[in-house]
Amino acid sequence: MSGIYIHIPFCRQACHYCNFHFSVSHKNLDGYPDALIREAEMQKDFFHQNKATGIETLYLGGGTPSLLNNSDIDRILQKINRIFNIREGAEITMEANPDDLSLNGLRELKSIGINRLSIGIQSFHRGDLAYMNRIHSPDQALNSILNSRKAGFENIGIDLIYGTPGLSDQLWKENLKRVLEFDIPHVSAYALTVEPKTPLEYMIRKGTALPVDEEQSARQFDLMLQVLQQHDYLHYEISNFARPGCFSRHNMLYWTGASYLGLGPSAHSHLPGKRSWNVSNTTTYIRSVNDGIIPQETELLSxxxxxxxxxxxxxxxxxxxxxxxxxxxxxxxxxxxxxxxxxxxxxxxxxxxxxxxxxxxxxxxxxxxxxxxxxxxxx
Ligand code: SF4
Known part of the structure; x- marks a missing residue:
């Protein structure tokens, strides 16, 4: 198995807990798809040994991939396909935020080959979304799922976050109930963690945001195990649950030591015994790739x-x-x-x-x- 990860480092708004590589400035957005394609061309020999069998998973993550125009996504996919030979039946996932998912847009995504959505819902509760500084509303969260289904997406995953200070056990149960009501095939659920240098860490330090209670997180983790396992979800990885047969094939690459290529700033790649990672700066990345150099560091693994x-x-x-x-x-x-x-x-x-x-x-x-x-x- 091998796959490709494509990082889209732009967001509309900064979620307070987030420490991924992203920017709310979109000054580099126009030149970005071409830079990605250029890097892909430079990496065309990355999978020498896998060329014959082809790529089985492609994952557009971020940042917010749904912030790109569908025509740019289409252009990127077509180029990647030409360079790397994406296998028939490959899993092609796109991360998306609920506020970006209109019915027409989703239909287009389906028609250009996206066959799995990973939607950043995080919570269905307004207060919780506000604490995290998420841009979407509870209604948009619900509609994004309904629209995805209407557009013909069956392979849907949603992300949820528990352990936020305003999330009582009752509210957390309601979030889990939504998963069951919508019969979502895949759920990634993370305990809120306060990462260094994030706005959340700063706000908690200054006393303007409530701190995270680890006991609450542990309790809500237990609650989630009970509810989802009772309803036939497999807890197949610490932060991931799926209906049988609905595992994220791409994430399985990470957990099984398989080979994957990461394109874009901050993206990581792995081959047996070797890992590399691109610079976490979009301007430097674009400039370097345009000069014909992939700005990356490599480490041989002992x-x-x-x-x-x-x-x-x-x-x-x-x-x-x-x-x-x-x-x-x-x-x-x-x-x-x-x-x-x-x-x-x-x-x-x-x-x-x-x-x-x-x-x-x-x-x-x-x-x-x-x-x-x-x-x-x-x-
Ligand atoms: S949308 Fe995702 S990547 Fe962007 S700031 Fe929020 S959590 Fe981070």
Missing amino acids: EIQQFDEYVMTSLRTMWGCNLNYIKEKWSELSGENLELQAEKHIRNEMLIKKEGHLILTDRGKLFADGIASDLFRTD
Whole structure:
């Protein structure tokens, strides 16, 4: 499996919690599609070995991809297809904000080949949206789902955020109820985190925004597990739930160590044993690409880094960490050491061992990062 990520670094308004690379200034917007296409042409040999089979997933993320004109999106897709050979039946996802999704616009997106939408709903409640400084209203959130369905999109994912100070458990349950009412096939749900250098961090420090309560986040995570699992959603990754067969094929690339190419400023790429990332500055990116240079840094991954990365990502999935795979890919000894390290977490009911896999329990999911780093190799 291999895929391509395309970063669109523009937004209409800055959400207070966001630390992605984006800009609310659109001065670079006009020249951006051409710069992306230029980078794609320069990267045409990225997947040497995968050329014969082609690309299975394409993901337009951001920022706000739905801020581009549909004609620009069409032009980008056509070029990418010509350069990289997108496979028949590939998953082609676009992230979109509810305020951008008119019925006509959605029909166009469908006709140019987008077959999966990831809608940044975050919440259906006005106060919650205001706390996060989201630009859309609750009505726009609802209409974006209705319009997507009317336009013929079946493969829809929505993003939700819990743990915001105004979100009582009752309001969170109502958000989850919307998921069930609309029978949304895929949900990505994140606990609100206060990232350094974001407006939210500044406002909390100055006392103009309420702080985040970790107990509330943990409680709402539990609530979400109960509600969604009771309604046949698979909790297939810590922050992701899906109806059977509706996993995000693109995100699976990230969690299985597959190869992917990232285009655009701040985008990351991965090949076995190697990762690279583009500069997180759109003006520098465009200038450099126009001069024929991809502004990126590359890191070769050591055996230990690859092991740790596998443990971290696999543990976050419902399939867990495959001990036989570890023994085959690294060594018998690394697998045995890992099993030894895992014992205390199994005793504490944070992990279970099932059919040769280490899998987080529901309780363990709350401490996933800490457990994974405890299992990292120390040699
Ligand atoms: S729309 Fe998305 S990328 Fe843009 S500021 Fe909000 S969360 Fe960040």
